[in-house]
Amino acid sequence: ASSPVTVTVTGAAGQIGYALLFRIASGQLLGPDTPVRLRLLEIPQAVKAAEGTAMELDDCAFTTLDSVEIYDDATAAFDGVNVALLVGARPRTAGMERGDLLSANGGIFKPQGAAINAGAADDVRVLVVGNPANTNAFIAASHAPDVPRERFTAMTRLDHNRAVSQLATKTGAKVGDIAKLTIWGNHSATQYPDLSHATVGGRPALEVVGDDTWVRDTFIPTVAKRGAAIIEARGASSAASAANAAIDHVHTWVHGTPAGDWTSAGIVSDGSYGVPEGLISSFPVTSVDGRWQIVPDLSVDEFSRSRIDASVAELVEERDAVQALGLL
Numbered sequence: 001a002s003s004p005v006t007v008t009v010t011g012a013a014g015q016i017g018y019a020l021l022f023r024i025a026s027g028q029l030l031g032p033d034t035p036v037r038l039r040l041l042e043i044p045q046a047v048k049a050a051e052g053t054a055m056e057l058d059d060c061a062f063t064t065l066d067s068v069e070i071y072d073d074a075t076a077a078f079d080g081v082n083v084a085l086l087v088g089a090r091p092r093t094a095g096m097e098r099g100d101l102l103s104a105n106g107g108i109f110k111p112q113g114a115a116i117n118a119g120a121a122d123d124v125r126v127l128v129v130g131n132p133a134n135t136n137a138f139i140a141a142s143h144a145p146d147v148p149r150e151r152f153t154a155m156t157r158l159d160h161n162r163a164v165s166q167l168a169t170k171t172g173a174k175v176g177d178i179a180k181l182t183i184w185g186n187h188s189a190t191q192y193p194d195l196s197h198a199t200v201g202g203r204p205a206l207e208v209v210g211d212d213t214w215v216r217d218t219f220i221p222t223v224a225k226r227g228a229a230i231i232e233a234r235g236a237s238s239a240a241s242a243a244n245a246a247i248d249h250v251h252t253w254v255h256g257t258p259a260g261d262w263t264s265a266g267i268v269s270d271g272s273y274g275v276p277e278g279l280i281s282s283f284p285v286t287s288v289d290g291r292w293q294i295v296p297d298l299s300v301d302e303f304s305r306s307r308i309d310a311s312v313a314e315l316v317e318e319r320d321a322v323q324a325l326g327l328l
């Protein structure tokens, strides 16, 4: 077996954390031959709950779990980290203004970015799950000037997986028959799930669906509002599917995308597709030799253009707001 890989999870005592940690510890993140040194970061009030989860992790006797340690200090938790999963964030509560939300999250992601900058391993990979994920990743990256910016990513894989599932159900295909679907923009209600290059069993998805109205009036809003539908049905926000998507994101990043397909991830823009350079936006991406690459040269029709522009405009607004708040 290889030497242990250090994986730090923030918000470890939360719902997503509970669904995530056992899968990481059992080898589903990095593979069955890679031992994991797990580090759980929590705020002081949640350390006791994290200790309970750590006891359960011990009780699983996972052969891939090297150790579990609990922290309430970011600098210690990220020292030597190879994979950082930033799940803990300040949720939006009733009556909260956007500026308050961004400030509260700046207070979390600024020090975490600085801690990653100070102590992370050279190969560190960061995935931000906590919302507003793209902008939280942007804040963290801007406080980690010594870490290549492309190592900071935001999760849109859950949106991607939701879109794959909706398209499979609509067409009666298996999820494995769906390829080349894209989530563009922000992980928010403005995201654009794009079927224009998607295929179902090798055929163009739009042709198989044969119904533009379904795409615009059912598919896109169903994917974008799926989180709210789950809260409504379950009485709690999605957790296991969010954890699953985090596993998928890192697994793909490390192990690569299958030939002939791509996935979606929030990564730093190089200016492709008119997305301002430096923003963390979702794109169609492949992972090659452990690095994300934006799929080049896709045609963008008028409808897609306006949907991408709308979501990117929201990212620009969020960036400008955090800049004005002095969080960068």
Ligand code: NDP
Pocket (backbone or CB within 6 Å): 010, 011, 012, 013, 014, 015, 016, 017, 041, 042, 043, 046, 087, 088, 089, 090, 091, 092, 108, 129, 130, 131, 133, 158, 227, 237, 238, 239, 242
């Ligand atoms: P969850 O584990 O359910 O969610 C954590 C974050 O993931 C939230 O920001 C949530 O955003 C986000 N998220 C992103 N995508 C999804 C999705 N598809 N479905 C659901 N959530 C999604 O939250 P809990 O409140 O259960 O737990 C959070 C934990 O984080 C707490 O234990 C808290 O103590 C901890 N925390 C730790 C910090 C630290 O380590 N420094 C800092 C802040 C909190 P949204 O709210 O928009 O759903």
